[in-house]
Amino acid sequence: MERKMKLIPYKTEQTVSDVYEIPAGVKIIQALEAWEKGRKGNGVLIAVLDTGCDKEHPDLKGRIHQKSRNFSNEGEENDITDILGHGTHVAGTIAAIENGRGVVGVAPEADLLILKVFDDNGLATNENLIRAIDYAILQKARVISMSLGSPFDDPNLHEAVKRATQAEIAVVCAAGNEGDNRGNTVEKSFPAAYPESICVGAINQNKHMAIFSNTNDQVDLVAPGVEILSTWNGGNYQIISGTSMAAPHVSGAIALLINQYEHEFNRRLTEGEIYAQLVKRTVSLGLQKDEEGNGLLLLSERIYNNEAKAFVENRELINTH
Structure with missing residues (x-):
C-alpha cells in the first residue's frame, strides 16, 4: 500500500501585508545574540522539504539554491511554486534576509534548497519524500x-532518515499537532518519532507548552510555534501556529551553531556533534520530559554559566498550568 504524507495541521491567525520587525520567535531563541558574534548561517545549505516556496518573495530572493527541485507528482522538475504557502512560511523563519523590510529569519545568510514534495492539495507520497531526502x-x-508527518511508521522512510544522518546531516522534524494538552499521553508523528530525527515540540510566546504539541519520548527540544510571523505567498506575511513553525527555528539555529563550532574546531562537524551542541543550548522549562525533551532552545552563551539557573528560575519561563 502506498503511504501518504500530510502537512501537519496548522492554524492561520492573520495575514499581514506591510511589516518590518524581527519576529518574536527569533528573539525568544536568542538568535540576535548569535548574530552579534557574526554568526548568521553563511555557507550552510538547509534543505526544506515542504510545499515549495515563493522564490520571488523580497525576503527570500537570493536565498534559494539554484538546484532546488520539485519532487511532487505535479509540475515540472524545476517548478517549486508554492500554492499553499506553508513552505514559504517555513523558509522565511529559517532564512528570511535582512533587507530593511519584512521579517528576518533565524539564519538570514543560510542557503535554502527548496524541495517541493507536496502537491497542491497538501499530499505527498513517502516515495516523494524519500527521493527528496536522497537528493538533499x-x-x-x-x-x-521537515514540517510534515504521518501516524504510520514506514521502514523505507526510516532508512532514508538514517542515510541522511549517516551523511552527517541534521534531520529536523516537527513533532506534530495531535497533542491533547496532557504530558502523560503519547502522540507520535513520523518521521519526527524516529530516534535519528531531531523532534521539535512547540511553546507559545509566554514559554508555556502549546496545547496542540505532540508529547512522547522522542521529543528532543521545544521552540516557538504559536502565532509565528513569517513570509507568505505574493510578498505577504502570515501569522500561523503549529509545530510546523517550531521546527524551522531549530533548523536555522543549527546553521548558526555550525558557523560557530566549525570556525572554532576548524573542521566539519559530525551530525552527533551538531546534536550535542544543540542540546547544550537548551534550558528546561520545568515540564515533563515527554513534553519538552531537553528544554527550550536558547542560543545565548549565558546557559554555559551560572546565569542559567537564574534564567530558569524566572517565573516567566516556567509553565504553571
Whole structure:
C-alpha cells in the first residue's frame, strides 16, 4: 500500500501585508545574540522539504539554491511554486534576509534548497519524500527541515532518515499537532518519532507548552510555534501556529551553531556533534520530559554559566498550568 504524507495541521491567525520587525520567535531563541558574534548561517545549505516556496518573495530572493527541485507528482522538475504557502512560511523563519523590510529569519545568510514534495492539495507520497531526502544528501545539505508527518511508521522512510544522518546531516522534524494538552499521553508523528530525527515540540510566546504539541519520548527540544510571523505567498506575511513553525527555528539555529563550532574546531562537524551542541543550548522549562525533551532552545552563551539557573528560575519561563 502506498503511504501518504500530510502537512501537519496548522492554524492561520492573520495575514499581514506591510511589516518590518524581527519576529518574536527569533528573539525568544536568542538568535540576535548569535548574530552579534557574526554568526548568521553563511555557507550552510538547509534543505526544506515542504510545499515549495515563493522564490520571488523580497525576503527570500537570493536565498534559494539554484538546484532546488520539485519532487511532487505535479509540475515540472524545476517548478517549486508554492500554492499553499506553508513552505514559504517555513523558509522565511529559517532564512528570511535582512533587507530593511519584512521579517528576518533565524539564519538570514543560510542557503535554502527548496524541495517541493507536496502537491497542491497538501499530499505527498513517502516515495516523494524519500527521493527528496536522497537528493538533499547528494547536494550535501547540512540540515534537512521537515514540517510534515504521518501516524504510520514506514521502514523505507526510516532508512532514508538514517542515510541522511549517516551523511552527517541534521534531520529536523516537527513533532506534530495531535497533542491533547496532557504530558502523560503519547502522540507520535513520523518521521519526527524516529530516534535519528531531531523532534521539535512547540511553546507559545509566554514559554508555556502549546496545547496542540505532540508529547512522547522522542521529543528532543521545544521552540516557538504559536502565532509565528513569517513570509507568505505574493510578498505577504502570515501569522500561523503549529509545530510546523517550531521546527524551522531549530533548523536555522543549527546553521548558526555550525558557523560557530566549525570556525572554532576548524573542521566539519559530525551530525552527533551538531546534536550535542544543540542540546547544550537548551534550558528546561520545568515540564515533563515527554513534553519538552531537553528544554527550550536558547542560543545565548549565558546557559554555559551560572546565569542559567537564574534564567530558569524566572517565573516567566516556567509553565504553571
